[in-house]
Amino acid sequence: QRVEAQSAGMYVNAVDLDILPAERENFLAAIKENGAAAAKEPGCHRFDILNLASDPNHFLLYEVYDNEAALKAHRETEHFKKFAAAAAKMVDKRNARAMSVIASNAK
Secondary structure (H helix, E strand, O other): OHHHHHHOOOEEEEEEEEEOHHHHHHHHHHHHHHHHHHOOOOOEEEEEEEEOOOOOOEEEEEEEEOOHHHHHHHOOOHHHHHHHHHHOOOEEEEEEEEEEOOOOOOO
């Protein structure tokens, strides 16, 4: 019950990104800056940057917010706009998926 109560209403933005190989280091710098700033926003619970072990140019962003409005507020921040402008030339493929949390089983 405790897990369900903690996760009720949480909103996940999961984003798969394929980065142009020549832009990998620039992308890492930009996404780390954006993620660190996002994690400090009200309504953001986590902003994980994951790299596929078998592909150094494939990333998954796992973002957890209170709700969709918190994600929309994130997209209006200066740090996100800076990242989005920089990443536009770095990203080869992008697939974003909105999800709701059923249960969070973290310690």
